[in-house]
Amino acid sequence: MMTFGFSPCPNDTYIFYALVNKKIDLKGLDFDFIIKDVEELNQLCISKKLDISKVSSHAYYYLKDDYHFLRAGAAFGRGCGPLIVANKDFSFDDKQGQLKIGVPGRLTTAFLLMKLYLSSEFISRSINVNYEFMPFNEIMTAVQQRKTDAGLIIHEGRFTYQDYGLAKIADLGEWWESGTGLPIPLGGIIAKKDIAYDTVKIIEDLISKSVKYSINNLEEVLCFIKKYSQELSDEVIMQHVSLYVNSYSLDIGNEGIEALNELFKRAKNVCL
Numbered sequence: 001m002m003t004f005g006f007s008p009c010p011n012d013t014y015i016f017y018a019l020v021n022k023k024i025d026l027k028g029l030d031f032d033f034i035i036k037d038v039e040e041l042n043q044l045c046i047s048k049k050l051d052i053s054k055v056s057s058h059a060y061y062y063l064k065d066d067y068h069f070l071r072a073g074a075a076f077g078r079g080c081g082p083l084i085v086a087n088k089d090f091s092f093d094d095k096q097g098q099l100k101i102g103v104p105g106r107l108t109t110a111f112l113l114m115k116l117y118l119s120s121e122f123i124s125r126s127i128n129v130n131y132e133f134m135p136f137n138e139i140m141t142a143v144q145q146r147k148t149d150a151g152l153i154i155h156e157g158r159f160t161y162q163d164y165g166l167a168k169i170a171d172l173g174e175w176w177e178s179g180t181g182l183p184i185p186l187g188g189i190i191a192k193k194d195i196a197y198d199t200v201k202i203i204e205d206l207i208s209k210s211v212k213y214s215i216n217n218l219e220e221v222l223c224f225i226k227k228y229s230q231e232l233s234d235e236v237i238m239q240h241v242s243l244y245v246n247s248y249s250l251d252i253g254n255e256g257i258e259a260l261n262e263l264f265k266r267a268k269n270v271c272l
Contacts, residue, residue, distance in 0.1 A: 039105030081173015
């Protein structure tokens with residue numbers, strides 16, 4: 001049996017519904033599914049505790065020697081990048097000296113993109129940025145209550161930050177796309193390199209089939225998604241799925257590989 005981690009976010013529960021519930025032929029493979037926040041999955045993979053898992057592309061930067069990045073199941077796309085948000089009276093110009101930003105995890109791709117953005121956009125400013133790491137679902141409240149100056153938001157926060165009276169300061173996806181012309185490589189599925197190559201190819205095929213099953217059985221899948229996203233409306237769930245599940249989820253293709261390589265090329269400037 002192989003351990004297989006994915007997050008409770010709607011795009012992941014959508015993608016893996018058929019695998020978890022054996023709606024497709026698993027070709028004799030047996031999985032122990034572990035559902036945790038992606039930053040927890042990142043850390044579990046850093047400790048080599050999962051055989052297969054969804055991880056942030058940023059985390060994979062440190063995992064390349066031990067894991068393959070699979071072509072199926074990825075969260076790549078356009079117009080789906082993380083946002084920096086703040087209260088409506090916020091201005092970077094007022095923050096000479098110190099700036100505190102709430103961040104959803106040290107190994108998230110969102111954090112890497114923000115560091116790349118800040119290093120390129122504010123290289124001439126004397127701003128000392130302090131990062132406060134917290135669960136992604138606590139960031140908007142922290143910003144609203146002015147516990148942090150700004151927040152880096154991911155997932156469904158893209159659709160709900162205005163409900164907290166917050167304003168968008170920067171769209172890191174737009175920044176990435178305008179500078180590279182490539183999709184945003186947020187995350188994907190990795191498998192340990194000691195898993196047989198033929199087995200890895202079967203897993204990729206199963207993930208693609210699982211995505212296709214969900215496309216054709218949305219009402220059935222929605223019940224499973226809501227089991228893990230009870231606080232979200234059907235509208236927000238569908239916005240989330242529509243944004244993060246796309247053709248790259250079936251196969252990242254050559255463009256996806258190029259995007260991942262470009263991210264790693266740039267990461268060398270800010271990663272230790």
